[in-house]
Amino acid sequence: METDAVFIAVGYTPTTDLAEKSGVALTPEGYIARDERHRTSIPGIYSAGDVEGGYKQIVTATGQGAEAAMSIFEEIINPYWQRENEEKPAASVI
Numbered sequence: 168m169e170t171d172a173v174f175i176a177v178g179y180t181p182t183t184d185l186a187e188k189s190g191v192a193l194t195p196e197g198y199i200a201r202d203e204r205h206r207t208s209i210p211g212i213y214s215a216g217d218v219e220g221g222y223k224q225i226v227t228a229t230g231q232g233a234e235a236a237m238s239i240f241e242e243i244i245n246p247y248w249q250r251e252n253e254e255k256p257a258a259s260v261i
């Protein structure tokens with residue numbers, strides 16, 4: 168087959184060593200499990216960027232970082248793990 172160029176996909180392995188050592192839950196695919204507010208399975212630990220899976224682009228990572236920062240800001244004032252009737256972070260990627 169004739170072609171002008173070829174892209175070779177080498178794959179991607181998320182760098183989750185620190186998360187794993189911290190006991191943060193991962194998805195079956197090896198990414199950090201988190202809820203829509205970027206809260207991981209451990210209260211006070213948040214995720215953003217390529218380690219969450221999905222689109223691996225700079226703009227996505229920075230957007231997720233901003234969302235996580237807003238969650239952190241709100242939860243420093245009012246920790247969700249101390250609120251009654253608050254649903255705990257889901258252990259899955261949304």
Ligand SMILES: Cc1cc2nc3c(=O)[nH]c(=O)nc-3n(C[C@H](O)[C@H](O)[C@H](O)COP(=O)(O)OP(=O)(O)OC[C@H]3O[C@@H](n4cnc5c(N)ncnc54)[C@H](O)[C@@H]3O)c2cc1C
Nearest residue numbers: 182183184185215216217218222223224225226227228229
């Ligand atoms: C070859 C290539 C080309 C790309 N081109 C583009 C492009 O043109 N446009 C685009 O939008 N995206 C591009 N991307 C994707 C983009 O680089 C990533 O989506 C983006 O950098 C993700 O940001 P991040 O902060 O999640 O992770 P990273 O930028 O990977 O940052 C994670 C940081 O954490 C550090 N780290 C990891 N583990 C530890 C630890 N245990 N202790 C301390 N530090 C640790 C790492 O050293 C690293 O500095 C490209 C990626 C690659 C590989």
